[in-house]
Amino acid sequence: MFDIKTVAVLGAGAMGNGITQVTAAAGYTVVMQDIAETALENGLNTIKKSVGKLAAKGKVSQEEADALFARISTTTSLEEAVKDADLVIEAVPENLELKMEVFKRLDAACKPGAILGSNTSTLPITSIASATTRPQHVCGIHFMNPVPVMIGVELIRGRLTSDEVMDAVVAYVKQIGREPVMAVDYAGFIVSRLLDVLNNEAVKCVMDGNKPEDVDKAMKLCCNFPIGPLALIDMVGAEIVLHGLETLERDLGDKYKAAPLLRQMVRAGELGRKTGRGFYTYND
Ligand SMILES: NC(=O)c1ccc[n+]([C@@H]2O[C@H](COP(=O)([O-])OP(=O)(O)OC[C@H]3O[C@@H](n4cnc5c(N)ncnc54)[C@H](O)[C@@H]3O)[C@@H](O)[C@H]2O)c1
Structure with missing residues (x-):
């Protein structure tokens, strides 16, 4: 039911640029969005350094590195970033009011079948989902830092998240070479x-x-x-x-x-x- 091809990552900070890198490396088209142009530049530079290190170790060829960057675009507009997204991964600062405001805008801007994920470390997904009219499509996708290195990704089902959405995010996490860990939706999940x-x-x-x-x-x-x-x-x-x-x-x-x-x-x-x-x- 959910066919994920295009992913929007909101926030180009420590987590957002890492999520962009591993997602683009697995063949997805990624739009990385941030409110600050400098954050987008820094995010892209961090990805360049990280991919450069992998290339130097012979883990990525020059063609693969070029193809990875060709799949990434950036914008400061949330609406522009998410308009074609099948999956959105929000990685803005850890603040419930801010995340709820972002999810309210996502609800208005995303296509009906889009999956709305949050990389929150601690905030209950059910609270974030309550900012939308589609809580069945909202879930937690908690990557670990540094994203290119860490294999486990905690997946959190909100109280109203559908089985199909959880199945689709499990498939996405496996597709990017990571291992899903299921966690119940109470503050801090398991890891934090x-x-x-x-x-x-x-x-x-x-x-x-x-x-x-x-x-x-x-x-x-x-x-x-x-x-x-x-x-x-x-x-x-x-x-x-x-x-x-x-x-x-x-x-x-x-x-x-x-x-x-x-x-x-x-x-x-x-x-x-x-x-x-x-x-x-x-x-x-
Ligand atoms: N740092 C970690 O080790 C870690 C680990 C796991 C999860 N997380 C979670 O990931 C999320 C992001 O953390 P981080 O460490 O990447 O933060 P960060 O401060 O490095 O980056 C946040 C980015 O979001 C941008 N931003 C602010 N408001 C925005 C908005 N409205 N729309 C789009 N972008 C916006 C900022 O400009 C900044 O570039 C938080 O929820 C955090 O709890 C962090």
């Missing part, structure tokens, strides 16, 4: 619900006097984590982690109350890699 407790506790360890290097080293060398929790917060963005904790606290209780240090770092603009400073400093 578990990870945010750990990450928040890692911030409290720093407040107690532990050095970030020691916290991360302990979890890497003693628990075999591929990356320490504080380096992960820097990679994800402290404001995204804080927003996730606030959503989880609202829906699931006090154990998700954000560590004061995390809140203070967000106020200071120490968001991690994207601002050059978080628990660590970055010069690249």
Whole structure:
């Protein structure tokens, strides 16, 4: 019933450009949209660097790289981006009001059979879907960061999402070489619900006097984590982690109350890699 050929990705940030890359690499036509022209330029540059690295390792030929870029177009207009889309993947900032406003516009602009996906890390899909008149077509498609590297994609069925939509997104995720993981629609799903407790506790360890290097080293060398929790917060963005904790606290209780240090770092603009400073400093 759902034949996905054209995909619109909303937001060209850390997640949006990665989703655009892996989707175009699998042969789909992709329109990447952002409100900021500079974000589209940065997004395309990030894809170029990422594909360049794959080409240097011999994992992608020059012809494949050229074909991948030929399948990507960009625009700052949401309506233009989604007019032919069979699947929309929203990756705008983690803010419920903003996402609901975007989904309201999608409802008006998308063709009747389009699937409307959100890459939200924590916000219940049923809330986002309530901004539309077609909640049966809305679902969560939660990619992990960095998208070109991470294989698991959490798929979330809202309370009213149809079986056919879930089948179609499972097929899309497999088509792009990823593995779907099904999760129930409560705040944080599976990944953020578990990870945010750990990450928040890692911030409290720093407040107690532990050095970030020691916290991360302990979890890497003693628990075999591929990356320490504080380096992960820097990679994800402290404001995204804080927003996730606030959503989880609202829906699931006090154990998700954000560590004061995390809140203070967000106020200071120490968001991690994207601002050059978080628990660590970055010069690249
Ligand atoms: N960063 C992560 O590790 C991570 C992981 C999984 C999921 N997510 C989720 O993905 C979403 C995006 O996160 P990100 O890290 O890519 O954020 P980001 O800040 O890197 O990028 C967001 C982009 O959205 C653009 N934008 C803002 N308002 C817009 C609008 N109305 N329409 C179109 N574009 C708009 C911004 O200009 C920016 O380029 C969030 O919901 C976040 O929770 C993030």
